Amino acid sequence: MKTRFSPVEGRAVQLDEIEWVPFPDALSAGGIRWKLLNVAPELGSWAAIFDCPAGSSFNSHHHIGPGEYFLTKGRMEVRGGTDDGGETVAAPAYGYEATSAFHGKTYFPVDSEFYMTFLGPLQFVDAPGGTTHALVTWDAVQAAWEGAQSA
Numbered sequence: 001m002k003t004r005f006s007p008v009e010g011r012a013v014q015l016d017e018i019e020w021v022p023f024p025d026a027l028s029a030g031g032i033r034w035k036l037l038n039v040a041p042e043l044g045s046w047a048a049i050f051d052c053p054a055g056s057s058f059n060s061h062h063h064i065g066p067g068e069y070f071l072t073k074g075r076m077e078v079r080g081g082t083d084d085g086g087e088t089v090a091a092p093a094y095g096y097e098a099t100s101a102f103h104g105k106t107y108f109p110v111d112s113e114f115y116m117t118f119l120g121p122l123q124f125v126d127a128p129g130g131t132t133h134a135l136v137t138w139d140a141v142q143a144a145w146e147g148a149q150s151a
Contacts, residue, residue, distance in 0.1 A: 011038055013037050013038070015035065015037075015049065018035045018037075019035075019149075020033035020034070020035060020051055021033060021034065021035075021145070021148035021149060021151075022148065023050065024144060026059075026124075026133065026134060027058065027059055027061075027124055027134060027136070028056065028057065028058050028059060029056060029057050029059070030052075030053055030055050030056025030057060030108075031053050031056055032050055032051065032052050032053070032056045032058070033050070033051040034048050034049065034050045034051070035048060035049050036048050036141060036142070036145040037049060037115075039138045039139075039141060039142045040138065041138060041139070043119065044065065044119070044120050044121070044137065044138055045065075045117060045118060045119045045120070045138060046117075046118050046138045046141045046142075047115070047116065047117040047118070048115070048116060048141075049113065049114070049115045049116075050113065050114055050115075050116070051113050052074070052076075052108040052111070052112040052113065052114070053108070053111055054108065054109060054110045054111050054112075055108070055109070056107075056108050057105050057106055057107040057108065058103065058105070058106040059105070059124055059133070060102075060103060060104050060105060060124065060125055060126060061102075061103050061106075061122045061123060061124045061125065062100070062101070062102050062103075062122070062123040062124075062125055063097045063098070063099060063100065063101040063102075063103075063118075063120070063122060064099070064100075064120045064121045064122065064123055065099055065118065065119040065120015065121065066096065066097060066098055066099050066101075066119050066120070067096075067097040067116055067117060067118045067119060067120075068094070068095070068096050068097070068116065068117050069094070069095045069097070069114050069115065069116040069117075070092070070093070070094055070095075070114060070115045070116075071089055071090075071091045071092065071093040071094075071095070071112065071113075071114040072091055072092060072113050072114060072115065073091050073111070073112055073113040073114075074090075074091055074108060074110045074111055074112025074113060074114075075088065075089065075090045075091070075108065075109055075110050075112060076088070076089050076093075076106065076107070076108055076112055076114065077105075077106070077107040077108075077109065078095065078103065078106055079101075079102070079103055079104065079106075080104060080105065081107065091112070091113075091114075099120070121135055121136055121137045121138075121140075122135075122136040123135050123136075124136065
């Protein structure tokens with residue numbers, strides 16, 4: 001029996017046609033908003049753009065798969081920022097997060113915006129190797145997005 005695969009269709013997204021929605025409070029602090037741009041079940045990936053007000057942050061998380069980001073506006077303190085052994089990046093900046101990267105906190109000291117592609121899930125935890133609070137997979141992201149849009 002032959003298996004027939006249909007070609008994957010491309011996607012173009014006009015950012016100004018999508019409304020910002022709040023990113024889940026259980027995963028962030030300070031009013032972060034986001035726009036989901038794509039999910040790719042065949043890769044287990046998802047892509048989004050984030051609007052991060054000054055003082056906002058993402059909770060502690062572990063990258064189960066790698067990710068790439070482009071900071072288009074503002075400043076981001078990754079893994080504690082340069083003062084704590086991590087990195088502080090200012091826009092415009094590109095960054096790569098390796099598989100197994102751990103972020104105790106990703107903090108935005110000024111209004112910031114960035115695009116990111118996640119190639120695999122994020123595991124939100126209280127500490128490296130600690131209690132898991134959420135495993136964020138492409139399908140969980142899609143469900144969260146759909147829930148936020150219907151609210």
